[in-house]
Amino acid sequence: MDALTPFYEVNEALVAMGAEKLNLCMQCGMCAGSCPWRIVNGPFNIRRLIRSAQLGVEGGYESEDVLYG
Secondary structure: OOOOOOOHHHHHHHHHOOOHHHHHOOOOOHHHHHOHHHHHOOOOOHHHHHHHHHHOOOOOHHHHOOOOO
């Protein structure tokens, strides 16, 4: 597994577009338990998506065909 390098410009862009509370997520799992998309598409992991956005990691789900199954 390759190490990921944070790309904070992506995080800053998301916050600038209205995701001010993005960085408040502490991975408690509340979102995962209530995420309706998880029922439809099992491999989807909202906690991973949020953490990737916090770190500014670009991509990841596109190649796994998770979002558009």
